[in-house]
Amino acid sequence: MGYISRGKNNIVSHYNAKKRIYTRRKLARQQHLAIVDDDTTKGIASYKSIAAGGNTKWKGITLTEPAQNSWFDDEGYPKTSRDPITGRFVNPWSSEKSNGENGLVNFLRWKFGGLFRTLDAVGIVDGDAHDKNNPADIQKINRNAAVAAAPFLEADNSIHRTIEDTTNSIADDNNESEKIDLTWIGHSTTLISFPGNFTVLTDPHFSKYAGPVRRNEPPSFGVDDLPNVVDCVLISHDHMDHLDYWSICELIDKSKVKFWVAPLGIKSWLMDKAGVPPEHIIELEWWEAVRLSKDSLSSSPEIEGLVRAFDKSSERASDELHRNISEKNSLMITCAPAQHWCSRTPFDRNRRLWCSYAVHATPASSENTGFPPHTHSFYFAGDTGLPPEFPLHHMVGDRLGPFDLAAIPIGAYEPNWFMRESHCNPAEAVKIHQAVRAKRSVAVHFDTFDLADEPREEPPKLLLDEVDRVNKEILNMAVEVVAVADEVGISAELEAVESGLASDVIVRSAEDSHATTEKLVKLLPPLVDFAVIKQGQSISSAATRIEQP
Numbered sequence: 001m002g003y004i005s006r007g008k009n010n011i012v013s014h015y016n017a018k019k020r021i022y023t024r025r026k027l028a029r030q031q032h033l034a035i036v037d038d039d040t041t042k043g044i045a046s047y048k049s050i051a052a053g054g055n056t057k058w059k060g061i062t063l064t065e066p067a068q069n070s071w072f073d074d075e076g077y078p079k080t081s082r083d084p085i086t087g088r089f090v091n092p093w094s095s096e097k098s099n100g101e102n103g104l105v106n107f108l109r110w111k112f113g114g115l116f117r118t119l120d121a122v123g124i125v126d127g128d129a130h131d132k133n134n135p136a137d138i139q140k141i142n143r144n145a146a147v148a149a150a151p152f153l154e155a156d157n158s159i160h161r162t163i164e165d166t167t168n169s170i171a172d173d174n175n176e177s178e179k180i181d182l183t184w185i186g187h188s189t190t191l192i193s194f195p196g197n198f199t200v201l202t203d204p205h206f207s208k209y210a211g212p213v214r215r216n217e218p219p220s221f222g223v224d225d226l227p228n229v230v231d232c233v234l235i236s237h238d239h240m241d242h243l244d245y246w247s248i249c250e251l252i253d254k255s256k257v258k259f260w261v262a263p264l265g266i267k268s269w270l271m272d273k274a275g276v277p278p279e280h281i282i283e284l285e286w287w288e289a290v291r292l293s294k295d296s297l298s299s300s301p302e303i304e305g306l307v308r309a310f311d312k313s314s315e316r317a318s319d320e321l322h323r324n325i326s327e328k329n330s331l332m333i334t335c336a337p338a339q340h341w342c343s344r345t346p347f348d349r350n351r352r353l354w355c356s357y358a359v360h361a362t363p364a365s366s367e368n369t370g371f372p373p374h375t376h377s378f379y380f381a382g383d384t385g386l387p388p389e390f391p392l393h394h395m396v397g398d399r400l401g402p403f404d405l406a407a408i409p410i411g412a413y414e415p416n417w418f419m420r421e422s423h424c425n426p427a428e429a430v431k432i433h434q435a436v437r438a439k440r441s442v443a444v445h446f447d448t449f450d451l452a453d454e455p456r457e458e459p460p461k462l463l464l465d466e467v468d469r470v471n472k473e474i475l476n477m478a479v480e481v482v483a484v485a486d487e488v489g490i491s492a493e494l495e496a497v498e499s500g501l502a503s504d505v506i507v508r509s510a511e512d513s514h515a516t517t518e519k520l521v522k523l524l525p526p527l528v529d530f531a532v533i534k535q536g537q538s539i540s541s542a543a544t545r546i547e548q549p
Contacts, residue, residue: 013249061390065096077310077395078337080264080285080353088350089264091339093390098339098421099350180361180376180405180541184533186219187448188242188382190407191226194361195376196329197294198301201230202357202380202407203242204251210241213449216456220536223250231292231301232259232282232333235266236382237354238342241449248274258301261290261333265342265352282306284335286355287399293328296364307332310399327364334358336396338384340422356382358400376541379406379436383445385421386428393435402437404541408530410463411446414453423452426463430470433530440529442539460532467530474525481520 058076071081071092078092091098181193187210188203206219233251236242243266251257252274260270260281267283270276282290282303287310292301340354359378379401386393397403413425423445424432433441446459531539 013246013253058391058395061093063093064389065094067092067095073310077399078286078392089342089353090350091337091341091387093387093392094339094421098385098387099341178363178374178376180378181538182378182405182407182442182540183221183538184442184444184535185221186215186217186535188236188407188409188445189219190380190444191221191230192359192378194331194359194378195374196331196361196363197296197299198231198292198329198331198361199227200331200359200378201226201233201257203236203382204233204247205241205244206247206250207244210244210449210451213241213451216448216450217535223247223254223256226256229255229299230257231294231331232261233257234333234357234359234380235260235262236338236356236380237263237340238266238269238344238352239383240344241451242383243269243344245274248276252276259292259303261335261357263335263353263355269344269352282333284333284355285353286335286337289332289334292331292333295328301331304330329364330362332360332362334360334400336379336400337392338382339387339392340383340385354382356380356384356396358396358403377401377403377405378541379403379408379438381406381408381432381436383409383422384424384432386424386431391435393432397436400436402439404439405539406433406436406438406441407444408432408438408441409445410443411454411459412451413459419452426459427466429463430466430528430530433528434525439526440531440539440541442531442533447535463530464532467528471527474527477524478521481524485520 061076068081068084071079071090073079081090081092082088083090083095088099178195180195183191185191185206187205189205190202192200192202194200206223208215230251248270258280260276262270262281262283264283264285267278267281270281271278284290284306287308289307291304291307293304294301334357336356336358338354338356341350342352342354343349357380359380360375361378362375363373365373377400379396384393408429409424410426410429412423413419413428416425426443429441429443443460443463447456450456533539
């Protein structure tokens with residue numbers, strides 16, 4: 001546990017990275033020509049969509065910003081897309097608003113506007129001194145000053161609750177190996193263990209700074225605390241709070257990672273900046289997947305191949321691949337769309353792709369059970385906004401869901417006018433949870449770095465309040481459905497009695513009425529199970545207790 005400090009160790013890591021780059025640069029260029037922009041563009045141009053005549057339920061959506069037909073497949077799902085003039089990646093459903101180009105004027109408006117709100121809150125602006133003993137003024141200072149001096153409710157464990165706290169569910173400790181276990185290290189860094197002996201690390205960040213922003217507290221685990229070898233690292237995009245140079249260097253120096261999975265454009269950064277060997281990097285575009293496998297006794301995964309799960313031309317090859325690895329533990333990682341943008345400097349905006357990930361783990365089939373193995377599913381949302389008029393996350397859930405567990409961001413959303421295209425607020429996170437059809441979600445991307453104006457303690461409070469509100473609405477709908485169905489059923493039974501029907505007919509009518517009621521209730525959305533845990537705590541996809549660090 002502790003920071004990766006910018007000291008002697010990092011100088012050594014930096015030197016080792018540059019040494020790796022120097023010795024591998026020519027070989028890397030020869031082995032992976034796809035890092036050249038022209039070749040990447042060619043790959044996108046040759047994308048084969050699903051054959052016409054398939055499901056077209058997503059067609060007919062009206063887009064309010066410029067778009068091209070080539071940005072969507074035959075079913076209306078968004079494809080990896082570039083601006084035809086600049087060659088930069090775009091969000092096909094929102095090609096202008098969500099491209100990250102708020103501009104310097106808007107950035108200064110946010111920063112200086114926040115400064116004036118802070119001065120006004122503490123009574124400096126306009127000579128209006130607030131009464132610091134007045135509860136209303138105290139609330140204004142705490143909310144509008146955009147600071148979060150309060151700790152993250154260390155003494156109040158009631159905020160770290162899940163749906164089990166209200167339903168009194170008990171953990172199934174007899175099935176420990178058949179669940180997904182997630183440990184939140186901090187921000188968007190999570191360590192996930194899957195059935196089949198796979199471990200995955202998301203957006204690793206163990207440093208004290210994310211660019212100029214200082215970390216609020218040390219990461220709950222350090223690089224040395226990770227398993228001996230992590231099977232793969234998932235990188236969602238290139239922002240400094242998700243793609244940290246020093247963390248990657250230390251992971252490489254200590255041989256902690258077997259494979260790096262990243263969206264288009266980030267492979268060249270990993271090779272040229274951190275010296276990651278090209279054979280250890282898997283670069284994907286949206287809806288493209290890689291399948292890893294390992295023997296039950298093996299600790300090192302192997303790449304079985306890239307899969308375009310939604311390309312009918314590759315269905316036969318995908319089926320053959322699945323048959324070949326049925327006797328092995330398999331992990332399929334699918335790169336999925338997200339609404340975000342990329343940039344590490346003022347000059348490389350959207351030169352690299354951003355994404356979310358769907359991970360499906362299938363243990364090797366066992367001859368003893370007689371049943372096919374169960375596939376365990378996980379969704380990592382990365383960084384994403386919620387498109388107001390485009391069903392992006394419904395599409396992800398439709399193609400890749402449902403998910404046993406999801407990690408969804410809930411922080412960095414204020415001011416809304418500046419952040420809404422890039423990040424989701426807690427209420428929007430709940431909508432994403434429902435849209436991707438997650439059985440349980442856990443909150444990430446809050447409390448670690450002060451990236452926006454909301455106080456540190458606000459996102460989890462607002463999230464749990466929204467979960468309570470939504471669940472009450474669902475329960476109220478269920479009560480109304482049952483009440484109406486019962487009323488209709490009683491009326492039908494009275495009519496049957498008045499008509500002189502036989503008692504067995506009346507019983508069958510009542511049974512049919514109850515069966516209909518159950519079907520109607522099942523049509524209602526499930527209760528939202530969205531957990532908030534502390535950094536260093538763990539949660540699983542099953543109905544489990546939260547483990548203390």
